[in-house]
Amino acid sequence: MVSFDHLAAGTPEAIWQADDRISSVQPLDLSIKQLIVVAAHPDDETLGAGGLIRWAYENKSAVTVIVATDGEASHPNSPSHTPARLAALRRQEVLSAVRVLAPTARVHFLGLPDGELRENATALAAALLSAIEQLPQSSGESVIVAPWSGDGHRDHRVTADCASRVAQVRGIPHLGYPIWLWHWGRPDDVPWDAGRMLALTSGQRAAKGRALRAHQSQVQSLSEAPGDEPILSASMHAHFERHTELFFVEASKTDGETLAADWFERFYARHADPWGFETRWYEERKRALLMASLPVRNLGRVLEVGCSTGLITAELSARADEVLALDASATAIDTATSRLAERPNVTLRQSAVPEQWPDGDFDTIIFSEVGYYLSHRDLAKTIALIDATMTGDGCLVACHWRHPVDEYPLNGNEVHAALRSVEGWGVIAIHEEQDFVIEVFARRPVVSVAQREGLQ
Structure with missing residues (x-):
């Protein structure tokens, strides 16, 4: 697990753009008819896959967004917002962002404890499978995208593991989207061979930008008081204003076997x-x-x-x-x-x-x-x-x-x-x-x- 400080400056976007590998990744297979986007926290879906969600909507693919936690622990020292108030606010921000990206998308909130997905991994896997089993049968390819397993955040890793198990049960591809990698990592930390790139149109980028701004609790200060600083700094935000989105093909995960x-x-x-x-x-x-x-x-x-x-x-x-x-x-x-x-x-x-x-x-x-x-x-x-x-x-x-x-x-x-x-x-x-x-x-x-x- 990577240790990082979200308030630190992080890796400048210029370093990422200067590396030729970021523009030479294999393109994403776009034979997607049903897109299932799993987020560990509200805003993950927009940061990591907002462009893909918009692409799916524009191409008449069904979109389902499943949010594991309400993100109530994003500002643990906030003097102005209780966890309950943050949870309600962040749910509304997800709904606003998804309406921008894909107005017809289904949104499921699982309400699991923020920061405690490892302790609730079985509940998360069951909830994901239950939500996915209820989806209408698609006439084409279904894909699950979730936070990348190597992203360095514990909740992201657990969400990736659960998504992988569910993808294995359903026999569908599983892709991971990085978020905090861009902050703590360097180009040599990236498994480029597993990467798949989606090139975004100007309209898709604009929609993603509007959706990101809908997550006001993360991109703006909650107040002027210490503890209410924005989670996504301007330098971090720059990573998600690119012309592309990167996804990684995730390997299937295994767990303890059922007793025979x-x-x-x-x-x-x-x-x-x-x-x-x-x-x-x-x-x-x-x-x-x-x-x-x-x-x-x-x-x-x-x-x-x-x-x-x-x-x-x-x-x-x-x-x-x-x-x-x-x-x-x-x-x-x-x-x-x-x-x-x-x-x-x-x-x-x-x-x-x-x-x-x-x-x-x-x-x-x-x-x-x-x-x-x-x-x-x-x-x-x-x-x-x-x-x-x-x-x-x-x-x-x-x-x-x-x-x-x-x-x-x-x-x-x-x-x-x-x-x-x-x-x-x-x-x-x-x-x-x-x-x-x-x-x-x-x-x-x-x-x-x-x-x-x-x-x-």
């Missing part, structure tokens, strides 16, 4: 009840809390992801029209089949999610103690599948152990952060303890249990 079915088979082989589901009061109490959190008496059609030996499945079947219970382990399914032999409304199936997702819609989806076995990529894909198959008035009940386990790709806190980030979902109920968390999600507007009963 044979991992669970080995675990069950060591003990018939490896997690103590049958014997521990902790597990019995947790099941009771999970069942009590379900917001309706009749659960309708239920999908249980990760049923293990069927203890929760048995309780679900007493309140459901039908239950489809999945588990990656054949041993677990065999045990559950014996336990549930007298339950005709239960179907058990050995399936590994997200690859073997069932058909149909479900009124209640149980996602208990399974999300942390998935990679970032597979969790994001699973959440998108849940969103696609949960009925309009249905609900998702998620329950997870909160402490990290070395063998698991994720922990429960990361899983629930990803679930909370889904646009369009709200929380009906939450039960949080030191060891585990249970949350019930439904589509907005959320209807409480009292409202369902006509008590409110």
Whole structure:
């Protein structure tokens, strides 16, 4: 990670322009029909890809802008603007800038904490995938552009990693746009061979200039007081007044792998009840809390992801029209089949999610103690599948152990952060303890249990 001071003078634009390599980069492939621009902070989209956004609009390509944070930490010592005020201001600046560049563009605000994207990486990846899965199918090439992974800013690197995972899931190209590179770097720091250049017309440059000025909180002082200085100095601003925009082809990123079915088979082989589901009061109490959190008496059609030996499945079947219970382990399914032999409304199936997702819609989806076995990529894909198959008035009940386990790709806190980030979902109920968390999600507007009963 590069250390730099945004208030320092930085590398003059003249040094960049004096290097022949900046004008001899391979041109950008412009067979783009759907442009997805991801920004770590408000104004990234304009600084790094404002010209490309304008090009896409002029060429009738669909444009979607996804902004991870509200940029509320841009002026941490401001005496005149609270973080909440800055967040609201910067959202409005994005909307104004994008209206200049592409009036028909879709804009999604994820509202993740500024400066804390590393701690919310799973939530960011899931939110990106969810937003992209909702886009209409394009008849041509889709491209994701996001801050460059080598830009030297932690939030930019994390956003690049998440965008790369999502691009890998969707099988679409991923390009990175540099911002702070121009400030701290020198020409020899640039991977020119990975570069792709977009030449801007005078009209595209003019539109980008107007959009940059819309980000007033970044290019002007908030006040005359110390702590309210502009983030983008005149020398920094000069880098984005060029006749070109530079993008880098990003390599695919990998993360911890989803645990395979044979991992669970080995675990069950060591003990018939490896997690103590049958014997521990902790597990019995947790099941009771999970069942009590379900917001309706009749659960309708239920999908249980990760049923293990069927203890929760048995309780679900007493309140459901039908239950489809999945588990990656054949041993677990065999045990559950014996336990549930007298339950005709239960179907058990050995399936590994997200690859073997069932058909149909479900009124209640149980996602208990399974999300942390998935990679970032597979969790994001699973959440998108849940969103696609949960009925309009249905609900998702998620329950997870909160402490990290070395063998698991994720922990429960990361899983629930990803679930909370889904646009369009709200929380009906939450039960949080030191060891585990249970949350019930439904589509907005959320209807409480009292409202369902006509008590409110």
